[in-house]
Amino acid sequence: MSNDSGAPMVEATHHGPILAAGILLGTGLGGFVDGIVLHQILQWHNMLSSVRPPVDLVAMKYNMVWDGLFHALTWIMTAAGLARLWRAGRRPDVPWSTRTLVGALFLGWGLFNAIEGVIDHQLLGIHHVHPGEAELAWDLGFIASGVLMVAGGWAAVRAGRADTTPRGAVPRVLKGATP
């Protein structure tokens, strides 16, 4: 097999780099959803709101600092994911698979929610999703949503194993269709 310039074309079967990029991007973007929606817009909890309830201005500012640190870490994960995706796109042995990338995004987002839920909500109790009478139900629901995203993401990643076209190359199906 060769590309348009006549150079031999490698079949792209190395899914690892795009999986790693998707997992990092999913962690970062999923963390942003948590921080923006649950911490800021709905104000259900903050990073240390069960340790230091935000009942006065100083306590609110204290939690704001830790929320800021959480957002800084999600930004770093997103930037690292973008860098890895860029590198993956330059490799001829890595398939440019939408299914693999989207699957890995959900895999990363779901796994992060599950890990963060178990560590921060259940083991350490530094905050809960929706503090109050039914906080355990909210916390378990949050972890369950993570597990569901992992399952969906994993299914998409498995389906993407069939994709072997690198970035910029024309898939074989389309090549056959052109006159």
Added chain:
Amino acid sequence: MEKEIAPIARLARIGAALAALLTPCTSLACPSCPAGRAARQQVCEEGLGINLAIALLPFALMFAVSLAFERAGGAR
């Protein structure tokens, strides 16, 4: 009676809102006000190291997971 009070109450509310916009209050975003200083001091003094470790842990785990997938998801 209520009809007579309503316009006055509305004016009072508008006046209060304008006054709030023009005068500084304690909930103002402030780089060096007492509340901001107290919050930063508490962040630094109340378990900074352990809180940092707690915040970092899930992200470090996810980074390790991504590395593991990069290695395991090799050529078929």
